[in-house]
Amino acid sequence: MQAPQTRPEPGTRSPAAGDSEVLLSVRHLRTHFFTREGAVPAVDDVTFTVRRGEILGIVGESGSGKSVTARSIMRLVPLPGRIVDGDVLFRDEDLAALSQGEMQRLRGAHMGMVLQEPMTSLNPVLTIGNQVGELFVYHPERTPQGFSVRGAVLDILNRVRIPDAARRLIEYPMHFSGGMRQRVSIAMATGCRPELIIADEPTTALDVTIQAQVLELLLELRNTLGVSVLFITHDLGVVAQICDSVAVMYAGKIVEYNDVESIFDRPRHPYTRALLRSLPQLGTRMARLPSIEGQPPDLGALPPGCAFAPRCPSVVDACRAQVPEPTPLGERGGYVRCFVADDELQADRAAATRSGGGGDGR
Numbered sequence: 001m002q003a004p005q006t007r008p009e010p011g012t013r014s015p016a017a018g019d020s021e022v023l024l025s026v027r028h029l030r031t032h033f034f035t036r037e038g039a040v041p042a043v044d045d046v047t048f049t050v051r052r053g054e055i056l057g058i059v060g061e062s063g064s065g066k067s068v069t070a071r072s073i074m075r076l077v078p079l080p081g082r083i084v085d086g087d088v089l090f091r092d093e094d095l096a097a098l099s100q101g102e103m104q105r106l107r108g109a110h111m112g113m114v115l116q117e118p119m120t121s122l123n124p125v126l127t128i129g130n131q132v133g134e135l136f137v138y139h140p141e142r143t144p145q146g147f148s149v150r151g152a153v154l155d156i157l158n159r160v161r162i163p164d165a166a167r168r169l170i171e172y173p174m175h176f177s178g179g180m181r182q183r184v185s186i187a188m189a190t191g192c193r194p195e196l197i198i199a200d201e202p203t204t205a206l207d208v209t210i211q212a213q214v215l216e217l218l219l220e221l222r223n224t225l226g227v228s229v230l231f232i233t234h235d236l237g238v239v240a241q242i243c244d245s246v247a248v249m250y251a252g253k254i255v256e257y258n259d260v261e262s263i264f265d266r267p268r269h270p271y272t273r274a275l276l277r278s279l280p281q282l283g284t285r286m287a288r289l290p291s292i293e294g295q296p297p298d299l300g301a302l303p304p305g306c307a308f309a310p311r312c313p314s315v316v317d318a319c320r321a322q323v324p325e326p327t328p329l330g331e332r333g334g335y336v337r338c339f340v341a342d343d344e345l346q347a348d349r350a351a352a353t354r355s356g357g358g359g360d361g362r
């Protein structure tokens with residue numbers, strides 16, 4: 001007889017291969033915006049785990065809650081937004097319990113953020129040398145031993161391959177091309193060798209060649225320094241290239257979470273399938289998330305039941321009545337939120353039992 005298998009609560013372990021230590025654990029996170037029209041559940045019961053050296057991709061249509069998830073982790077949710085429930089554990093530390101000062105020290109030194117448009121994260125009136133140098137002025141303990149501030153700045157600018165960095169320290173952001181500005185913002189996000197980089201659509205504004213270089217740089221930082229990356233993107237081609245695991249968001253919820261191979265080879269949620277179906281020649285071309293028929297819902301007026309039901313080709317009555325809870329996928333922490341997928345998983349398991357196989361339920 002087989003020993004009973006104990007499954008983790010969905011999302012509390014990483015579905016990616018490998019067994020390095022857990023760095024970030026987000027559990028049942030809810031962030032709402034309190035607008036005049038009522039509360040908007042931008043992030044609604046989001047659970048996932050990132051291990052050291054892991055790259056997790058978060059994908060989903062515009063407005064699905066990707067950036068608000070990232071900002072919630074950094075505790076940078078703009079008003080009228082507020083984290084209303086859930087935990088964010090970073091290195092086993094509950095971030096909600098930290099003071100603003102402690103949180104500020106953590107940001108930059110241990111968590112770095114790269115944004116979509118580097119112009120907004122760089123200060124136009126400070127030279128590149130001065131603004132990158134501020135990092136080490138704020139976090140002197142993270143300045144590499146034996147380095148002056150200037151030396152540390154040059155070191156990280158060389159690391160992100162800014163050509164002729166020593167000469168360019170006195171230049172301003174406007175003198176840099178879009179790609180070079182993005183390199184500077186990656187240098188700033190990674191300069192203190194943080195354990196986690198949150199990259200929110202860092203390549204969207206860049207052309208394809210520069211995009212590829214930025215991805216390569218992130219991979220290199222992971223491979224050489226072992227940093228973890230939370231990579232937010234519209235681009236499934238990029239996800240296939242660099243991510244170990246994927247969380248697909250729809251209307252504030254993660255509807256499917258799994259290792260990257262399972263997401264692409266055996267997608268379970270009809271939304272994930274719809275995204276993949278319209279993806280041309282995966283891996284060979286960059287593809288934007290295609291538009292799926294119908295509109296994403298208004299988060300302030302969600303229908304009862306599954307938010308994807310009005311657009312779902314597989315919808316059944318249950319979908320319109322009740323919000324599906326996460327069902328585990330495999331043994332490693334992945335999950336799917338879908339009644340139709342639940343039925344399919346059950347049918348697969350029954351077929352596997354009949355044919356004498358174990359069936360891993362993925």
Ligand SMILES: Nc1ncnc2c1ncn2[C@@H]1O[C@H](COP(=O)(O)OP(=O)(O)OP(=O)(O)O)[C@@H](O)[C@H]1O
Nearest residue numbers: 033040042061062063064065066067068069079299
């Ligand atoms: N300042 C705000 N005030 C009110 N609601 C907000 C605010 N910011 C975000 N929201 C709500 O949160 C939802 C999620 O926003 P978020 O920025 O996380 O989307 P996203 O997935 O990052 O989209 P995109 O791909 O366009 O960047 C929005 O659809 C909106 O309803």
Ligand SMILES: [Mg+2]
Nearest residue numbers: 066067068200
């Ligand atoms: Mg966003």
